[in-house]
Structure formats: C-alpha cells, structure tokens
Amino acid sequence: MPDVNRGNRPLSPFMIGQYYRPQWTSMTSIFVRITGIALIVAGLMIVWWFAALARGPEAYATANGFITSWFGDLVMFFSLLGLWYHMLGGIRHLIWDSGRMLDVETSERFGQMMVVGSVLLTIFTVIVV
C-alpha cells in the first residue's frame, strides 16, 4: 500500500514516563515482563545446581553452598516471588486471550490480586519447603 502516509501519524505515547500517571494495569503489566526476564538469574543458578550435582560432591558443595547462603537465599526468595507473580500474570493473559475480564475495573482488581496472590504463594512456599 504505497499511498499510505507512514511518516506523519500520531504516535501512542509509551505507557511509562511523563504521559501517563502510574496505573495498576500498566504497572502490573511491565512487572510481568521484568520478573520474566529477571528469572534468568534463578534459571542460571538452578542449572548450575543440577550440573554440580551431576559432577560430584565437591562441585555440589560449592553450588549448593552458594545457593543456600544468605545471598543465594535472598536471590531465590525474590525469584520465587517473581515466579509466582509472573505465573499469575500469565494466567491473566490467558483469561484475557479468551475474551474475558477485559474491562478496566476487572483488570485493575486482577492486578491487585496478582500482587497479593504472589506474596501469599511465596509465604506458603517458604513455609512448606
């Protein structure tokens, strides 16, 4: 379609920055992406743990020692929180894809539920495991 004007159309402003105030919908959405990308850190540590376990007792002691140290625990704790949050965010996307819960009020309430739900699931996991 060569006759379409592609250069001079109004652009939709980016959701974060000076154009919009922070909203539950935009903030919970960007945090789904942030948590998803950040989970690569936990992914690396988990793969390291398995590789060390396959390698032998000495390698295992190093990897397991690091991951269960206070620093490793901290990373794993926030990764767990991020993992549950990201999963709830994914479930929200699956519901949206089915055409349900698309109105603003329900989306905002679901966003608040994701935050509360991920904290509760993290507390539950820490108690059980």
Next chain:
Amino acid sequence: MRYLTDRKRATGLGSAHSGAEHHWHMIVTSVLLTGLVPMFVFTFGLGLGMEYDQAAAYYSRPFPAIIGILTLLVGFVHFRSGVQSAIEDYTHGFLRKALIIAAIGLCYTLAAIGIFAIVRIAL
C-alpha cells in the same frame, strides 16, 4: 478492497501468511508451565539444600527428575520466545538480531546443560 475477514487475518492468513504463531507458542508454553512450575517449585525446593547423597538419590527418582527435565525444557523455550518479544520491543537493526540469536543460544545451552545433568544424575 479486503476479501479476508479480520479473524482470518489475525490467525495468520493475511498477506504475510503468518504472524500469530509466536503468540500461540506463548499460549501453549504458558499453559504447560502453569502445571509444571508449581510441581517443580515443590520438588526442587525439597532437593535444594540436601546433602550430596540425599540430593543425588532424590533426583534419581522418576517424578522429580521428569518434572525437572520438563520444566527446564518448556521453561527455557518459553523464556526464549518471551525475551525475544522484549528485545524486539526495545532494540532495532543489527543489535536486535544479535541479541535475539544470543538469547536463543543461551536458552538452548542452559536447557541442554540442565537436562543432561538431570539425566546423568538419574541414570
């Protein structure tokens, strides 16, 4: 003049003949992960911190080992596609291509190392 319905165009039959596969791929992997992730969290959480002999014995059992393999496989494939979307949103040109290839390479490498390790522990 458009002879295609909106739905046909959206499901991949527009002029590009493709387009919705990435989204469908994310749906499939995320549905699988909603089942796998809770099972992995509670099996891996048990194994983490065990003594070497205990941990090796635990991951020799079929259930934790198979859940671990599936979660690493589906999880890294899901990450691969998710991070590709993020890269496509924020970068352009050569950098975009380089980052996408690097991310895909990293994901397959980590999945291979993790799965190889679990198979080795279990067998």
